[in-house]
Amino acid sequence: MKPKVLLTHPLLKEAMDYLADQVDLELATEELFLPKAELISKLKDKEGLLCFLTDQVDKEVIDEAPELKVIANCAVGVNNIDVSYARRRGILVTNTPEVLTEATADLTLALILATTRRLVEADRFCRQGKFQGWKIDLFLGQELSGKTLGIIGFGRIGRAVARRAKAFNLKVIYYDPHPLSRNQEKELGAEFRDLDSLLSESDIVSIHASLTPQSYHLISKERLGLMKKTAVLINVARGPIVDEKALVEALEQGKIWAAGLDVYENEPQIEPKLLQLENVILLPHIGSATYETRRKMCFMSVNNLLQGLRGERPNNLVEVD
Secondary structure, eight states: OOOOEESSSOOOOHHHHHHTTTTTEEEOSSSSOOOHHHHHHHTTSEEEEOOOOTSOOOHHHTTTTTTTTTTSSSSSSOTTHHHHHHHHHEEEOOOOSSTHHHHHHHOOOOOOOOHHHHHHHHHHHTTTTOOSSOOOOTEEEEEEEOOOOOOOOOHHHHHHHHHGGGTTTTTEEESEEEOOHHHHHHHEEEEOOHHHHHHHHOOOEEEOOOOOTTTTBBBBBHHHTTTTOOOOOOSSGGGBBBHHHHHHHHHTTTTTSSESSOOOTTTTTTOOHHHHTTTEEESSOTTTTTTTHHHHHHHHHHHHHHHHHTTOTTBBBBBOO
């Protein structure tokens, strides 16, 4: 008998077909969000769960799933899952690390270029029929060459951004709770700074940290106040790392020059005042949204799930500290 598996939302078709051939698969919904009560109801007799960041798998959900053996998250982060409690219950939790590094680093550079050169504003200007000809002061932006890029969180994605920064002649400084060795820093052309020094020195600040209790509102009103008035803030990590209301105030009052966001504090809700500002670019959480990357994520999460259901140690088991 095939193991019963709940898939909360559709995967790419080829991955979903592959999974359906090997398990008794139920698709919970094709809507964007799955109500918690519905998740609990459908999970009661399932041995496996393949879910996404939008699905909150907490103690209440886990307690109502007595047959559950594996939770496979189709994401790198697992802050939507009570991992510690799951493991205490003997449930394996997996994620999809590494596959989205390059795509997310690419998007980071796209946001840096779009904010510093005001590309979205300029595009909108043209679409509104306002372009009447070349002017010497039309949409003046900022050059990257010779500027300082401060990277908060220097894991795989942060380091990938640093490698790309070399092509733009950016000086790279970074903050991370676990600094690299001198040899690693030399190889990447990066210098360590404490967080406050990084914020005060950087022309561009790019966030690539994990969301933890320690990083919640890491970028606060006080820390935004340390940044240059010409500085740009980029966040492609997790929304709650930035105090969104404080960011609005900083942008409105010209305390920083611009921001580029792919994630939000109360996602998918976006702070209404951000929607009204010209000096912020807003993206719908598409950091990993290339076909190549999303296909890898789908198949990795499927294979993690199948390994766990077979009683094997999944390749991408999330360890509990």
